[in-house]
Amino acid sequence: MRKWQILVVISVVFMLVLAVGWTPQASAKKYKWRLTQVMPEDSDFHRRATAFANEVKIKTDGRIDITIYSAGALCDWVECHERVMRGDYELALQPLAPTYDPRLNIGYYMPYLFTNTKEAKKAYKRGGWVYKMVDDLLMDQGIKGLALMPAGWAGVTTREVPDGWREMKSNKMKIRVMPLKACELTWQRLGYIPSTIPYSEAFSAIQTGVADGEMGGPPYQGYQFKDIQGVWIQYNDYLEPWWFFMNLKLFNKLSEKDQKILLDAAEKQVKGRWDYFLGEDEEYRQKLKEFGLQVLIPTDKELKAFAKAIREDVWKEMEPLMGKTLVDRCRKEVGIKVE
Numbered sequence: 001m002r003k004w005q006i007l008v009v010i011s012v013v014f015m016l017v018l019a020v021g022w023t024p025q026a027s028a029k030k031y032k033w034r035l036t037q038v039m040p041e042d043s044d045f046h047r048r049a050t051a052f053a054n055e056v057k058i059k060t061d062g063r064i065d066i067t068i069y070s071a072g073a074l075c076d077w078v079e080c081h082e083r084v085m086r087g088d089y090e091l092a093l094q095p096l097a098p099t100y101d102p103r104l105n106i107g108y109y110m111p112y113l114f115t116n117t118k119e120a121k122k123a124y125k126r127g128g129w130v131y132k133m134v135d136d137l138l139m140d141q142g143i144k145g146l147a148l149m150p151a152g153w154a155g156v157t158t159r160e161v162p163d164g165w166r167e168m169k170s171n172k173m174k175i176r177v178m179p180l181k182a183c184e185l186t187w188q189r190l191g192y193i194p195s196t197i198p199y200s201e202a203f204s205a206i207q208t209g210v211a212d213g214e215m216g217g218p219p220y221q222g223y224q225f226k227d228i229q230g231v232w233i234q235y236n237d238y239l240e241p242w243w244f245f246m247n248l249k250l251f252n253k254l255s256e257k258d259q260k261i262l263l264d265a266a267e268k269q270v271k272g273r274w275d276y277f278l279g280e281d282e283e284y285r286q287k288l289k290e291f292g293l294q295v296l297i298p299t300d301k302e303l304k305a306f307a308k309a310i311r312e313d314v315w316k317e318m319e320p321l322m323g324k325t326l327v328d329r330c331r332k333e334v335g336i337k338v339e
Helices: 003-027 044-059 077-086 102-107 117-124 129-140 181-189 199-207 219-223 248-253 256-291 300-313 315-322 324-333
Strands: 031-037 064-069 091-094 143-153 155-158 174-177 193-196 213-217 231-233 239-247 294-296
Touching: 031 044, 031 077, 044 064, 044 091, 044 256, 064 256, 077 091, 077 143, 077 239, 102 129, 102 315, 102 324, 117 129, 117 143, 117 239, 117 256, 129 143, 129 239, 129 324, 143 248, 143 256, 155 219, 174 181, 174 199, 181 193, 181 213, 181 300, 181 315, 199 213, 213 219, 219 256, 239 248, 239 256, 256 294, 300 315, 315 324
Parallel strands: 031 064, 031 091, 174 193, 174 213, 231 294
Antiparallel strands: 091 239, 143 239, 155 213, 155 231
């Protein structure tokens, strides 16, 4: 073998050694991340966040180590959304805040997208129409959605049974609503007087007579007001959506293998949540009954009537906030003809 041929062979071998040597080094990069979630440590959300973190740690041989901060230990959910967006924190399990993009109302409170769990499950799953729509909007904010988790079917607590609630007749009950335009419009159409009051002030507002009731979550939330309320009505105005999400720049820096580990670990916890939340909703409805509250469940026909009224009268009012394109997409998905 000639001298130049030997040099070529040596060069090729050297390059292969470098390639082999660098690959494990790159894949062995270690991360220490924070995941924030707002529910208490004895909640199912804390357990699922912990299970997610444990699975990621195991599947990455300890390279990705995630610490869970529950009960809003780092910040409230609106601020945490911003901090993940900026990269101050790496991950979150919580609702999405439409503070910086009103189109994200679709990602948290868009009333009566569905009236039953079968429809919601199809839309919320990875690749479903709501999942895809919201994931695209999140990426515009520098956030990557990992999985969409159902929290529970929402309703309202009130002091007493509202007159004409099944027919959506106007009543004089002032209801605390979330500070979202969609909430105000929805509950006004359902017959109430909406008042935007922070959740942290809702209990005292009802206690002092400033409000007669509150909306914004599943029966678990209603149970927190059992001492000062007399009725729970299961309106199903929305299936409260929570997301596993993380900073997009960080996600894009990961290998495809690590990205898949994160996506699959989050989706695994979401699948378990679908069965769990239905039982949890029923558990807390029973607890409300046992405590002495009256629990009212609309019929399927009544739910469809609520949905029809909201889709016709409220959705058009959402167009200036969300854009007609997104609202028309919602109309199309629920079977409304778009002009």
